[in-house]
Amino acid sequence: MKAFLGMGLLGSNFVKAMINKGEQVQVWNRTASRAKVLEAFGAKAFDSAADAVKGADVVHLCVKDDAAVDQVLEQAAPGFYKGVYIIDHTTTSAKGAVERTKAWKARGFIYLHAPVFMGPPNALASTGTMLVSGDQTVIAKMEPELSKMTGKLLNLGDVEGKAAGMKLIGNLFLIALTGALSDTLAMGKAQGITGDDILGLFDTWNPGAMTVARLKRIMAGGFDDPSWELSMARKDAGLMMSAANEGGTDLLVIPAIAAEMDKWIEQGHGDKDWTVFTSPNI
Incomplete structure (x- = not known):
């Protein structure tokens, strides 16, 4: 029983x-x-x-x-x-x-x-x-x-407690993903792009398929061989925040990431792979 x-x-x-x-x-x-x-x-x-x-x-x-x-x-x-x-x-x-x-x-x-x-x-x-x-x-x-x-x-x-830790990691990703989706919809709203338009984009270009490969690249390091330079990614983050502001909406996730990018650019890493700001957590 x-x-x-x-x-x-x-x-x-x-x-x-x-x-x-x-x-x-x-x-x-x-x-x-x-x-x-x-x-x-x-x-x-x-x-x-x-x-x-x-x-x-x-x-x-x-x-x-x-x-x-x-x-x-x-x-x-x-x-x-x-x-x-x-x-x-x-x-x-x-x-x-x-x-x-x-x-x-x-x-x-x-x-x-x-x-x-x-x-x-x-x-x-x-x-x-x-x-x-x-x-x-x-x-x-x-x-x-x-x-x-x-x-x-x-x-x-x-290892005792590993299941609890992995559960929190999974939930962290879900919370962060939801924040990113909120920013995505906010950017769309600011630029007159509908949620259906965004769904159509994701039906063709699936960013979720990149998750494992992106995690592996971050874990491997190799930030001196950029696929996208940090300074260029930061430029795009600025464009996102400006567009949202002009459209009268707020972003949740991107401003915090942009602030972290700024720290790394100030330290001389602007020409490194844009994921370099994750390196302390590897």
Whole structure:
């Protein structure tokens, strides 16, 4: 029998998927009504986290952040039996994941951090990607359980906290990409170019296809052999900011990048490959 703590969009759909696969699931949420709703799908809701985990050999949770994970697990702890597996799908800090793994092991419980690149539809359909890292014996034991929940279970090795770090890296890219898309639409608006026009451009010229090659080039260095000089890229960034300003709109990402470019040009790197400003982070 399983328990699931945290009935947000992801958690509730994970539970529905488990029930659809014939699992018995006990659920809890700080706002009790969100857990009660799952009874219509076959879950058993509890008002207490400790009661919800009683009898469960695997306890899943998906809450807001590190502090919420710590708080919820402490509330549930009186209901744990020795040897229970605690599977945390919350996006947290790597430090928090490492500390919790150690702390709960010392208390006689097994904690595994398994964050996901999954939206609510993925949780319901058991698609998307789930990340794990750490004790390979624990991961091997839990692999059948976790594989049923996702399209791909990505084992990142035995380094505790690596899954948490990789999850944050992925989310960083998504946030940065969304900021870039916002700038793209703002530039279009400033110049009378529609979103449909931009989609048409991307249908023909796909910048996403360059991502892996660009990352490899940055990691390899070689900034003395430019494909696009930093000074020229900075010139274009200036044109972008001017066009946006003249069109009465603001850019989110480009001004910060342009400011960093200026620092590197002032240091004498204007004739280097434009990606040179990334070099401290390699």
